[in-house]
Amino acid sequence: MxxxxxxxxxxxxxxxxxxxxxxxxxxxxxxxxxxxxxxxxxxxxxxxxxxxxxxxxxxxxxxxxxxxxxxxxxxxxxxxxFGLDDDQHELYCDAIEHVERRFLAAVREADPATPVTTCPGWTLADLVRHHGTTHRWMEHLVRTGAAERVRLREVPLHLPDDPADYPDWLARSTETALDTLRKVDPDTPMWSNGADQRVGYFPRRLLFEAIVHLADAELSLGREPSVTPGTAADGIEEFLENLPYFSWLAEPVARLADGSIGLSSRDTGASWTVTFGEAGFAWTKSAAAAPSVHVAGPSGDLLLLMYGRRGADDPRFKVTGDRAVLTTWLAATTF
Known part of the structure; x- marks a missing residue:
């Protein structure tokens, strides 16, 4: 150009x-x-x-x-x-710090044995351990500039024996991860498990891991999650960008019959269309004329719907068209 x-x-x-x-x-x-x-x-x-x-x-x-x-x-x-001079990498790191403070405040005052309603079979202790492990894994990858996949079992976790100590361990894991992320140029090439093969992939991915698991904790404790509209809209796109690279999602999506889903955000005005079936998975930042099913709702709730933390029958959504298409999509893509 x-x-x-x-x-x-x-x-x-x-x-x-x-x-x-x-x-x-x-x-x-x-x-x-x-x-x-x-x-x-x-x-x-x-x-x-x-x-x-x-x-x-x-x-x-x-x-x-x-x-x-x-x-x-x-x-x-x-x-x-429009914040064009802002450093996006640093903004993602700042957002992680904010969300993790909320997560830690929620789990520290709760019984570690509390069931996680959105992750059947898990307790809050399991949720905190999983989330802290993700921090440790991503920090290890970025610090070592991994050129290929590193298995979780290869990463030192230093996990405490007592689940009551998990929140403090998560706090240390978060601090270490953010310290490493902030020191490395986000444009540095490296291996990632997503679409973006740069360091900049990891704070964005970690932010939405944190947002979804905060929602897990809050819903399990009888609280209502809240995600700011712009962040949620970014999260929807991050999910769609990386879906083809997450085999546990891409493989069931590849088996779906032909269909399309339209998503419309009431608070940002953004729209997305997701298509799948014989021609493969694709998505666009636009509204299709006649998708198989259309869902309108607040961005934060649409994000949680994509991750299976909200149900399609929730009154926050207006669903029109073939609900069966939405049901099969959600069954295939629940994180």
């Missing part, structure tokens, strides 16, 4: 954003304006860090082509308003 085209696209986007943001309420409904800007922010947030920084540079260059004044100032504010 030429520099001229990139500059033109950036300035056109900037003009649209500023026009929406500064439009009078009697011309454009404020709720519609917010929804449009949130959707734009969501899409820009999914760009790789290098592309986000480049887009911020293009917006500033566009500002330099305008005389000083209100429009020039609005152009300069766009990179900050």
């Amino acid at each position: 030429s520099d001229a085209l990139l500059n033109a696209l950036a300035e056109a986007l900037a003009d649209v954003v500023i026009s929406i943001d500064t439009c009078e309420d009697d011309i454009l409904d404020p709720d519609t304006a917010v929804k449009w800007l949130e959707t734009t922010g969501f899409l820009l947030d999914r760009l790789p860090p290098a592309d986000r920084r480049e887009l911020a540079r293009l917006f500033r260059r566009a500002a330099g082509r305008h005389p000083e004044g209100a429009w020039h100032d609005e152009l300069l504010r766009i990179p900050d308003s």
